[in-house]
Amino acid sequence: MTRAAEPSLPDRARPRRSGIPLHAALFHLTAAVVAALFLAPIVLVVLASLRPASEAGAPPLPPWPTTGLSTESYGRLEAFGDGLLHYAGNSLFVALGTTILTILVSVLAGYGFSRFRFPMKKLAFVLILSTIMIPFQSILTPLFLILAKLGLQNTLTGLILLYATLQLPFSVFMMRNAFDAVPKEIEEAARVDGVTGLRMLVFVMGPLILPGIVSVGLFAFLNAWNEFLAALVLLTDQSRYTLPVLMNAVRSGRYGAVDWGAVQAGVTVMMIPCLLLFLTLQRFYIRGLTAGAVK
């Protein structure tokens, strides 16, 4: 409490009426509107899933419960076929399998394309990339026939192979870029330190390309988790259904009526792993891990 400090006190105590500048207010307003736009569907789906059974057959507008909350929709979902957990398990198996296979292959391929010299490397890379341009729906029939020949029709393993194949061109591209971003000298320093082959990939490169691996894995997981058409075509046995196919089956309720409640409950359940993944992994692909390596 020295004298010199006193003059600042009334200044600080004065209410800051004109404190928030206009552009800051506009910024916050815009951000709030955009956030609301993105959050609205999620909120509406969750609310709709909580409509009681009496409302289930009613038209979907308004989407929120009007006569009290109820979890009956989840009950009906659970009662379908082998139970919700079984189908969630199917989906999880397919999504995780696709993720692991995609990461394994794309990391190895990306490493090869980034660091090794081999004949027709450029051509091979362009060919891989060009398959992104082919809509996979157009090759669904031949893919189905190939899987049938391999005895993999109507199996989750077949679905994993299919998803991983579709996921790979983009993932290989991503991983090659991730490896390209790692300075060569780090690898050379590791070679001097006696690191070769797979240990180089795991101990030296691995941590540096982690953001790339996370991105590739996340995309693979989400795409496999949400994919509908191929699963619908490939899976005929009801006990093998993945969640999107289950949704389709649940939708067509008795006597042609659409069970909107169960569908919304299913969508809510399907959202959970996606949200969890994004929230836990987002920092990985934001953070630059190579900071401080060179220069």
Next chain:
Amino acid sequence: MNAVSPIVKAASRAAGLDLRGVTKSFGSVDVLHGIDLSIAGGEFVVFVGPSGCGKSTLLRLIAGLEEVSAGAITIGGRDVTDLDPSRRGIAMVFQSYALYPHMSVAGNMGFGLKMAGRPAAEIAATIHAAADILHLTPLLDRRPGQLSGGQRQRVAIGRAIVRDPDVFLFDEPLSNLDAELRVEMRIEIARLHRKLGNTMIYVTHDQTEAMTLADTIVVLRAGRIEQVGAPARLYDDPDNLFVAGFIGSPKMNVLPARRVAGGVEIGGHVLAAPPLASAPPDGPAIQLGIRPEHLRPARSGEPSLPFTIEVTEFLGGTTWLYGKVAGDIPLVIEGLRGSTPVAGTRLAVTADPADMRLFDQAGTRLR
């Protein structure tokens, strides 16, 4: 505790290095043309040369990061030509530091030993001994991203020390540092060499680094060795104009001249010249090299060259006078301490025959 440190090498134990006809081509581009070089154990050797002459390539061949196209490399009497970098007994410090960004300083330094499966206690002891030498102990838990440039370079050197190599390889390790830090690290590296006694090979662009650090300088040009020798030897007794011009700053003056009876003639003026063992093969036209500090004002009556000052550069300890001699041949001379020459001043300058170096038209030294 440093005295008993396991990483201090007795000079007698330091390994020498031999290159025999080492050649390197990248595809159809020949980068090194048959390099022969012997380096004694414990020697500090500096590779210098213009950009793109193959210094880094030669260092990387020694390290084993590139394969030789032809020739052999032995380290400590052992043929390492086909060995992995980690089995050659070398350690390398890169220009860009090349630290592992995801590991702490201690992790960076101990990574090689960890990969070799050495016991944790031994790794820790070695890291601490190296950190002690380089004053890195307070930083051991930091990540490279949390260090300054100079500290990163010390970690990179520490990582090399921990490997306990026979030969240290440095590729322009200080060129990313600012001038002051560079001087500091240069002295630190010299001290390190004195202390560890290992063989060290050091690539640099920087003349001062080369002159101050080296026991032996290897001057390279376009993939060939131009001359090998102690700094003073290269400075005083260059084999050719390229070496003469490359070592020393400002450069040695080169004057077109003719051999005449009793000396050399430059633009009509005759100076006494050093004797030659044999007459130059290609006629009387030669090139005369004189270092700026060897040119002095002539005493009255002494044979001399007329010099007109155009620009003066005052550097504190010395002043360089730039101008034209004998018409319009550019020349630099060292100004006398205390005198304050101005542009336009005319001087009569000369040099002692013992300080003159003669070269033939192709630039080869005439002795």
